[in-house]
Amino acid sequence: MTLRVVHYINQFYGGIGGEDRADERPSSREGAVGPGGELQNRLGDRGTVVGTVICGDGYYGEHMDEARSTCLELIRAFSPDLLVAGPAFNAGRYGVACGDICASVESELGIPAVTAMYEENPGVELYSPETFILPASDSARGMKDALARMAALGLKRAGKEQLGPAREEGYFPRGIRKSFFKEKSGAERAVEMLLDKLAGRPFQTEYEMPVFKKIPPAPPVKNMREAVIALVSSGGVVPLGNPDHIRVSSAETYGKYDISTIDDLTPEIYESVHGGYDREWATKDPDVVIPLDVLRELEREGVFARIHPWLYTTTGTGTSVAHAERFGREIGAELKEAGVDAVILTST
């Protein structure tokens, strides 16, 4: 069976015009247009480019809802088995349009889609979780290569073939982990990885670590004697009995407790519920995790003005980055509102 393929391209590759025609509204043509010819070569006899949908990059970017719904109608009219969009190279608006129409065709029409663009094109970050985006060079020099890769992955997807992980198939990771059985246990695989690492051989992690962002440092405290300092902790120290049921690991909440009348965190009033370290010492004296006793002394000595009355606390083990960032945003907003000057945050 020959698969029916629709190709989405912008006004430039559609032969309509350059930037002066970027506001071109969506339209469609029978058969292949522009780079669609090479796409057809790559599909061979397994697929036919039955139609081409063209839209100006400016129009798609500025009228996203209208552009999307018109393009979806034009694509649906060809009754395709597969949508191929671009390649968009490093053109930001084109990349966003390709990503958006691919994601929409997948979710609205239930038809597989593939596109290709340069790794730094904003379309990658926006749409890689929702569709299949292949890497392309940053300019049209990589046209043939990108079309070949899109044709290969597109045929695979439309043919409902089993897909391997992103690093094997070559598309940008979609943030999805699939469970499956391996011959060797996790311990054996971990030791093999470690041996490879020690020997300087390449190895592939089974659990990619998230990439974190940096921010410019906040300006320093100008006058410490007048400063209000807040205590925040991810060390799992909470009032005895954990009244807000903060999870011992993979926390999705934090607690906010009034410490204005407490001079010392003793085992009679506070405890650690953290599931990620040996709680022997924190159980005997929670101050080894949240240093309230000595901070109170420094407050009395006038080193700084006062301790913020509210302690913010959670458990930081297995906690997702998304939750931890949300805790930070919420706590930060409250501390700002309260006029706090600086924070001591302890982690275990």
Next chain:
Amino acid sequence: MTREIEKAAGIPVVQIATIIPIMLTVGANRIVPGVAIPHPVGDPAKGAEGDLQVRRELLLRALGAMETELTDQKVFEK
């Protein structure tokens, strides 16, 4: 959490913990190395007095870090 508090409030956040590479990775700007994972701001092995002294020294270093003008991440060693 450290990074987002600093970003949302626009105030210095000094993080005291033990695994420095993690603090650097998550984007903490003012870092004070803690004593140990289960007791970052104390050293019970040094007895009651020693434990208090360790905690006091760490907190004074953290207050110093708050008063320090920075352009990039910094680990405030003893």
